[in-house]
Amino acid sequence: MQFHLSREDKIFNWINIVVVGIITLLILYPLLFVVFASLSDPRQIFDSALLLWPKGFTLEGYKRVFDNPDIWMGFKNAVIYTVLGTAVNVIMTTLAAYPLSRRDFRGRNVITILFTFTMFFSGGLIPTYLVNQHLGIIDTMWVMILPGAVSVYNMIIMRTYFQQNIPLELEESAFIDGATDMQLLLKVVLPLSTPIIAVMMMFYGVGRWNGYFDAMIYLSNRELFPLQLILREILVQNQMGDAANQAMMNSNQSEVNLIKQSIKYAVVVVSSIPVLIFYPIVSKYFEKGIMVGAIKG
Numbered sequence: 001m002q003f004h005l006s007r008e009d010k011i012f013n014w015i016n017i018v019v020v021g022i023i024t025l026l027i028l029y030p031l032l033f034v035v036f037a038s039l040s041d042p043r044q045i046f047d048s049a050l051l052l053w054p055k056g057f058t059l060e061g062y063k064r065v066f067d068n069p070d071i072w073m074g075f076k077n078a079v080i081y082t083v084l085g086t087a088v089n090v091i092m093t094t095l096a097a098y099p100l101s102r103r104d105f106r107g108r109n110v111i112t113i114l115f116t117f118t119m120f121f122s123g124g125l126i127p128t129y130l131v132n133q134h135l136g137i138i139d140t141m142w143v144m145i146l147p148g149a150v151s152v153y154n155m156i157i158m159r160t161y162f163q164q165n166i167p168l169e170l171e172e173s174a175f176i177d178g179a180t181d182m183q184l185l186l187k188v189v190l191p192l193s194t195p196i197i198a199v200m201m202m203f204y205g206v207g208r209w210n211g212y213f214d215a216m217i218y219l220s221n222r223e224l225f226p227l228q229l230i231l232r233e234i235l236v237q238n239q240m241g242d243a244a245n246q247a248m249m250n251s252n253q254s255e256v257n258l259i260k261q262s263i264k265y266a267v268v269v270v271s272s273i274p275v276l277i278f279y280p281i282v283s284k285y286f287e288k289g290i291m292v293g294a295i296k297g
Contacts, residue, residue, distance in 0.1 A: 031272075034265050034268050034269060035269055036052070036053060036054045036055075037265040038061050038062070038262065038265035038266040038268070038269050039054035039057055039058065039059070039061075040054045040055045040056055040057070040058065041055060041056025041057075041058050042061075042258040042259070042261040042262050043056070043258060044056045045261070058262070060259065060262055061259075061261075061262030061263050061264075061265060061266030062266045062270075064259060064262065064263045064266070065263055065266045065267050065270055068263075070222075070225075070230050071227070071230060071267065071270070073223065073225070073230075074225055074226055074227035074228075074229065074230035074231070075227045075270075077141075077224060077225060077226045077227070078209060078226040078227035078228065079274075080141065081141070081144045081145060081208055081211075081226055082205055082208040082209045082274075084145050085144065085145045085204070085208040086201055086204045086205045086208055088145055088146065088149050089148075089149060089150070089151070089154075089200070089204040089208075090197060090200050090201060090204065092149045092150045093150050093151065093154055093155050093158055093200055093204075094158065094185075094190070094197075094200075096115075096150055096155050096159075097155045097156075097158035097159040097161075097162060098159075098162055098185055098189060100112055100115075100155075100159045101159045101160075101162035101163045101166070102171075103168070112156075112159075115152045115155065115156075116152060116156070118152055119152045119153065125217070128147070129217065129218070132147060132218060138218055139218065139219055139220050139221050139224070140224070141224060143214070143218040143219070144211075144214060144215060144218070144219070144224075144226070147214070148214075151203070151204070154200055154203055154204070157196070157199070157200075158193075158196050158200060161193065161195075161196040162189065162193070165192065165193070166188075166189055166192060166193075170188060171184060171188070174187075174188050198282040199282070201282060202278070202279065202282045205275075205278060206275055206278075209228075209274060209275060210228060210275075211226070211228065212226065212228035212229045212231075212232055215228070215229045216229060216232070227271055228271065230267075231267055231268070231271055234260075234263065234264055234267055235264055235267075235268075
């Protein structure tokens with residue numbers, strides 16, 4: 001059966017397409033500007049108000065980035081913190097969310113309220129620093145991984161997903177067959193929870209990759225700095241690192257400033273690539289997991 005759209009419906013659809021297209025361009029243009037600027041001659045970047053394509057194509061910025069050992073060091077550390085931190089986050093969130101989703105778990109409502117309380121009230125930065133100091137993890141890689149192992153917001157989303165998508169009859173059947181609670185979690189619940197696990201990996205992974213504040217507070221050993229802290233030095237403090245500064249000593253000041261502009265844009269692109277690669281992998285689970293975990297339907 002074919003439906004024939006009226007003239008008004010066609011006009012409405014075209015208006016929607018135009019509006020959505022404009023909004024999409026407004027969202028994408030900052031990213032495109034950075035990409036084009038990283039490939040452009042820094043002398044020509046600001047000649048026009050809008051940069052719609054690379055001007056004076058050059059890869060000098062990327063060459064300088066990949067020649068900078070601080071970038072590679074930060075990239076390696078960021079990967080370690082993201083992978084290990086996300087694994088700890090997902091495991092701890094699952095271990096917290098699943099018991100609270102069980103209807104036969106006494107006191108689960110009280111415990112959930114206590115978890116929720118921490119979303120609005122916390123000890124603050126100084127008490128948190130003192131706790132980490134007494135644990136002996138200040139200025140170690142573990143201070144970037146262990147604190148904040150559970151996000152209450154994410155835990156509530158995962159708990160709701162378990163409640164709505166794991167049938168009670170399935171749990172009872174597994175217990176009748178002799179399964180323990182851990183076997184039920186590992187062999188029944190988790191295989192049915194791929195969408196929400198992918199969502200948690202996305203939430204935690206992006207947060208870990210983009211995080212720099214904890215590193216700025218807790219780390220003083222430069223060899224432990226993540227990529228985002230190195231990026232902050234380049235973008236905010238205009239510091240390129242000893243190795244990069246040594247490589248530019250033979251250039252005059254104007255050339256150095258131009259080189260720094262290229263490096264700034266190039267390093268933003270390089271730091272964004274892992275997230276841009278990771279998101280399409282989990283995007284097919286993203287909408288289903290977040291919507292089913294957040295609302296009842």
